[in-house]
Amino acid sequence: MRILKIIKSGHMTHRRAFAGMNRLLLFTFPFFLSLIWLGCSDFINVDPPKNNLISVTVFKDPATVESAMANLYYSMREQGMTSGSFGLTPVLSIYGDELDYYGFNADQTQLYNHNHSADNNVLWGWWQQAYYLIYGANDIIRGVESSNDLSVDEKKAFHGQALFVRGYVHSLLVSLFGDVPYVNSTNYRENNTVARMAEEKVYDSIIRDLTDAVELLEGIEPISKRRIWPDRYVAKALLARMYLYTENWEMATSTASELIDHFPLETNLSNTFLKGSPETIWQLAADENFPNNTREAGTLIIQTVPGQTYALTDALLASFENGDLRYDNWIGNVSDSNNTTTLYYPHKYKAGVNEKESLEYSILFRSAEQVLIRSEARAHMGNLTGSQTDLNSIRNRAGLSNTTVTTAHGLLEAIQRERRVELFAEQGHRWFDLKRTANAGRALTDLKPNWQETDILLPIPEAELEINPNLLPQNPGY
Incomplete structure (x- = not known):
């Protein structure tokens, strides 16, 4: 209870004390990990270890290592940046131009209005959970590297998954905060004084981790057929995204091509976000008890007006072309009792959290993104026909005709418009696209009165700067 009070107080002295406490939690991570395994056992379907001294025993049995990995995915689903409740999907959608915010959370209101500071608790929570x-x-x-009890294939599987997680979380941090520490050690003394790394070097480290993960996971069968465990394809999906972000067009094209061939697009748009969709590359499983389905549905679906927290912006609604089936299948609406106000909401996930059956999982990677990655990379390489073909495959599935654009510049703009309506309200894609294409100011200047060009990066949490001055300097504007 005391910890909860400290979080809610917001007082910097208490924040500093809690940040120090967090360092202790990280240092004793294996012990605390064992204490929370029981709470997520339904998610992982693996018996938790009986011995709390798991720093010694966990790596003797593949089932307990599997539990440790599953706990990371459970934490991703329930907390931090990838949580459907208060992660990238809702928060970056209100930070950008996808969702309006009607709620009363002070930290989210700051982000929506672009008057946020380095004391923002949403951002501090993201940062802490990421490094956790x-x-x-x-x-x-x-532990896997030093284990004498795991088989060679077991070592490869767990090592590859952990490298992917490390690369994935760093990829989100660098996209949000710019220069960040790339932490590859469990030495808590070193981690307490780690410095920020230049953005391009962070991307180099991510790509190196992912390349190693692909090699380790090659030929390793996934633990589950439900696509809830990262395999070599998941690592390649993030690699393709990183190659796009770092403008390595050739590698983005070749990497995305393999995934496009292996994960065909779901032909029925209403089935795209069901847990068995063929285009899903990686998803976070729902719980067998609660929630049975996604946090995203519970967060974004409007039940009553008034009473809404989020609603789609007029700008996003206007970006859909006439006849776009995604508008019909992926957008819902509800009116007030007098039918004077109608609000629209993302309806990609349709199953409420209280459904008795798990119908949907939270999707983090799907092949439609890979098609658009390849289309964009091909346009940059001058392969306009190939770029058009990819773009048209997304458009045709949505009931739209082929693009009429024939120039590279025109295609790149058309691809960004297509990414906007295909990937809306999904893990911050729209914001990251505005940032990497230098279009955030053009999109937000009129929409957000407090917009400043320095808002392109989020501030390093003040509590972290006080604990570790090596994280200085603060990002400009904060």
């Missing part, structure tokens, strides 16, 4: 996950991945890598 990274520490956990590093702890698994260290």
Whole structure:
């Protein structure tokens, strides 16, 4: 209870004390990990270890290592940046131009209005949970490498998954905060004084981790056929995204091509976000008890007006072409009792959290993104016919005719418009696209009166700067 009060107080002295406490939690991660395994056992369907001294015993049995990995995915689903409740999907959608915010959370209101500061608790929570996950991945890598009890294939599988997690979390951090520490150690003294790394070097480290993960996971069968465990295809999906972000067009094209061939697009748009969709590359499983389905549905679906927290912006609604089937299948609406106000909401996930059957999982990677990655990379390489073909495959599935654009510049703009309506309200894609294409100011200047060009990066949490001055300097504008 005391910890909860500290979080809610917001007082910097208490924040500093809690940040120090967090360092202790990281140092003793294996012990605390064992204490929370029981709470997520339904998610992972693996018996939790009986011995709390798991720093010694966990790597003797593949089932307990599997539990440790599953706990990381459970934490991703329930907390931090990838949570459907308060992660990238809702928060970056209100930070950008996808969702309007009607709620009363002070930190989200600041982000929506672009008057946020380095004291924002949403951002601090994202930062802390991210490095918690990274520490956990590093702890698994260290333990697997030193284990004498796991088979060669078991070592490869767990090592590859942990490298992917480390790369994935860092990819979100660098996209949000710019220069960030790339942590690959469990040495808490080093981690307490780690410095920020230049953005391009962070991307180099991510790509190196993912390349190693692909090699380790090659030929390793996934634990489950439900696509809830990262395999070599998941690592390649993030690699393709990183190659796009770093403008390595050739590698983005070749990497995305393999995934497009392996994960065909779901032909029925209403089935795209069901847990058995053929285009899903990686998803976070729902719980067998609660929630049975996604946090995203519970967060974004409007039940009553008034009473809404989020609603789609007029700008996003206007970006859909006439006849776009995604508008019909992926957008819902509800009116007030007098039918004077109608609000629209993302309806990609349709099953409420209280459904008795798990119908949907939270999708983090799907092949439609890969098609658009290849289309964009091909346009940059001058392969306009190939770029058009990819773009048209997404458009045709949505009931739209082929693009009429024939120039590279025109195609790149058309691809960004297509990404906007295909990937809306999904893990911050729209914001990351505005940022990497230098179009955030053009999109937000009129929409957000407090917009400043320095808002392109989020501030490093003040509590972290006070604990570790090596994270200085603060990002401009904060």
